[in-house]
Each structure stands twice: as structure tokens, then as C-alpha cells.
Amino acid sequence: MYPVDFPDVDHTDLRSTSEQYLSSLESRPSDNEWFELSQSLKVGITANNVRWLQLFEDDQPDCAVMALHPPDDPTQVMALYLHEKWWCVDDLLRTSSKSRTGLVLVQSTMERVIVFLLNQVVERCSQEEVLFSLHPCTESCKLLWRDSQAVGFYTVKHKGSLCDRWSSRCYLLPVLDTVLVRRSWRRRGFGLQMLEDFCSSFSTEEFLGVSFPLSPSMVAVCRRYLQHHKEHRERLYEVEAPGGWTQRRNIWLNIQLGRYSFNADSQLQTRTNLVEHL
Known part of the structure; x- marks a missing residue:
């Protein structure tokens, strides 16, 4: 065990x-x-x-x-x-439980330790560099399990949750905040799997967000997803907190207008958007 x-x-x-x-x-x-x-x-x-x-x-x-x-x-x-x-x-980062496969909601202390390790330890590029800041202890997360290993995770800012600890602003829509896939597990479609899971988890919401700024790999994942899910093209937005209309940019429209970079080989070190090279 x-x-x-x-x-x-x-x-x-x-x-x-x-x-x-x-x-x-x-x-x-x-x-x-x-x-x-x-x-x-x-x-x-x-x-x-x-x-x-x-x-x-x-x-x-x-x-x-x-x-x-x-x-x-x-x-x-x-x-x-x-x-x-x-x-x-x-x-x-391993499990002996056969029931842990695919995307599993983080609930236990040890699962949160695993998210911490993926977030702060495993994917560090240098001694000084940490990819993402720490998450709140109440952050909604899902771990991605494959072949008895934790290979990635994503976090969500729920509609109505506080944007920060120093103001009373709350998110106005669900937002996909941090996405990470371990380097050794990229190019296998796991970023797309997590985006699909996020969108299906909030099927009753009219609009959904992905945290600003979108990295090149996250843009590539969104483009692939929206190419196959035309019904979500008017639903998915790049947002800055708290996500009012002046803080939203339609992702599909910006892709069509050429406002994003598609350099999928870049090193991605911004919060939200380390995903995978496609």
C-alpha cells in the first residue's frame, strides 16, 4: 500500500x-x-x-x-x-487501489499532499522556480490517475467563491484555474480530457471561464475542444477575476482573430495553464 x-x-x-x-x-x-x-x-x-x-x-x-x-x-x-x-x-504519487483511475475528486488529506507535490515539487524546472503558487486548503481539485499513478490535476474556482483573501469579490462563473500534466505524460490528450470534464461538470451553467492568461498549450487544447464541440463556442471565455463581462474574452473568437500564440513547445510556467504539448 x-x-x-x-x-x-x-x-x-x-x-x-x-x-x-x-x-x-x-x-x-x-x-x-x-x-x-x-x-x-x-x-x-x-x-x-x-x-x-x-x-x-x-x-x-x-x-x-x-x-x-x-x-x-x-x-x-x-x-x-x-x-x-x-x-x-x-x-x-502511486496507488495500489484499482478504483483510482481517470479523474477523481480530491477529498482526503493525502490527495491534497499529492496535488501539492505535483504543483510545487515534481514539475519544478530549477532550484529557484516554482510553477504555481500554493492553493487554498478548500480549493476544488480533481486528480488524474493513470496506470496507478497520479499524472496530473486541475482546480476550479467555483461561482460565488471568494477571489482572494483581502476583498469581498466573488467569482461570477465557474473558472478552470490550474491545469497540470506531468512532463512524462504529455502528448496523450489528458489536457483535453480535463477540459472536457470541467465543461461537463458544469453543464447547467450558461458560461464557463478559463483563467487568464492562457498559455500556448492551453490555447491548443481549447481550440481542439471547440473544433469538436461547436455548442460551447459561445460558452467558454478567458477570464480575469471576478469574471464580469468587461473581464471576459471569448476564446473561440480570439482564436479566429489570431490573438493567441500556438507555440506548443514553449515552457509553460503561468498559473492555470501548464497542460501538455500537443
């Missing part, structure tokens, strides 16, 4: 267990424990090469997990401490 398959635990319990472990770690000899990534690679586990990772943008100190990093690179994440043991990142 992998961590996502265990009975769910509250994030405060994860924090408490990790704090107890860290306390014991600080009292041990520095060469007492090792974590093996492979037969040829291992790293010593000491209080000096573990750190806390904040899971959500809400600045809640309890919503954090303990990560192991190499002694010379605190930005790299080698493993997380969950369920009283260290797990490498690759295993954290």
Missing part, C-alpha cells in the same frame, strides 16, 4: 506525528539513520536536513509536512515523513 491508500488522517495529526519524530531525531547521534533512494544513493537523516513544507496558501502552520533534503540543497525534496515513515516522492 501507498500513503494515499491508508485510512485518511487529519493534517494536524500528520503535523503532530512529525513533530514527535523530529524531537526524537534531534536527540539521536547524527549518523544513526539513513534514507535509501536506490541501491547506490542514500542520505543521512538528521535534524539539519529536514524542513517543513507549507501545504496551502492560507498560512496555517498546522498544514505542513516534513521533508527530507540533501545536506547541500535545501530546495530539493527527496522524501516526506508520513504515517510514521519516510516515503520517496515517486511512491507518494
